[in-house]
Amino acid sequence: MANAFMNVLFICTGNSARSILAESLLNQLGGGKFHAYSAGSHPAGFVHPKALALLERNRMRTTDLRSKNWDEFAANGAPTMDFVLTVCDKAAGEVCPVWPGQPMSAHWGVADPAAVVGTEAQIDKAFSDAFIVLQRRIALFLNLPIDKLEKLSLLKELQAIGKVQAE
Numbered sequence: 001m002a003n004a005f006m007n008v009l010f011i012c013t014g015n016s017a018r019s020i021l022a023e024s025l026l027n028q029l030g031g032g033k034f035h036a037y038s039a040g041s042h043p044a045g046f047v048h049p050k051a052l053a054l055l056e057r058n059r060m061r062t063t064d065l066r067s068k069n070w071d072e073f074a075a076n077g078a079p080t081m082d083f084v085l086t087v088c089d090k091a092a093g094e095v096c097p098v099w100p101g102q103p104m105s106a107h108w109g110v111a112d113p114a115a116v117v118g119t120e121a122q123i124d125k126a127f128s129d130a131f132i133v134l135q136r137r138i139a140l141f142l143n144l145p146i147d148k149l150e151k152l153s154l155l156k157e158l159q160a161i162g163k164v165q166a167e
Contacts, residue, residue, distance in 0.1 A: 006082040006146070008036045009103070015040025015067045016048040017114040017127065018087040022134045024060045029138060037079070039070035048114050050127045058131070083158070087134070088112070104151070106158035108137055137161045 008026055010019040019038035026036035044067050055062050072078065081103040089109045110133050113126035140161045146154060 005030075005032060006034050007079045008034050008083040008085065009070075009073055009081045010036065010038045011040065011070055011084060011086045012038075012088040012110075012112075013040055013042055014044040014112075014114060015069075016044035016046060017051045018110045018112060018130055018134065020047050020051050020065055020067070021055065021131050022085070022087055022108075022138065024055050024062065024065060025131075025135055025138050026141075028060050029135075029142060031142075033142075035079070037073065037081075038065075039068050039073055041070055043067040043069050044114075048127075050113070050123065054127050054131055085158070085162075104155060104158060106155065106162050108134075108162035110134060133165055137164055140164060 010022040010026075012019040015038055019040065023036045023038035026034050030036065046067055047062075047065050052062050052065070055065075073081065084103045084105045086105070086107045087110045089111045110130050111126065113123070113130045116123050116126040141158070144154065144157055149157065
């Protein structure tokens, strides 16, 4: 992790909402120390319009956000990842992908707002809730003394962040 910045890949199943939100949040809040990407094991092929609208309302960058397959990051010439964080929600019965290789990995399960069925207000709340949980977890991640922690301690911290919910 000697680069000027560290690469972080957020993975979920569809890569239309949660991982997209996380990618945008970390790229904006990371202060140039991180370059975030997102991908899906079974990408939807589009970024959910409610995810884009939420990011824009919160003045987050949406340029270059797209739904893509995680195979793109396993190909030759792909950026080397320092961290791979799954944001799929085990409780919802999704299959969370396992990333091969050497990056530090942790599971930060977040309920899938794109799967919510209900009123417009209920769906908007699901997207807002996912955004808040991811924003809080990314803030905690950004406050980790990454360069000072042993690898095992860092892994424990990453896993603990995945248990943090919105207050």
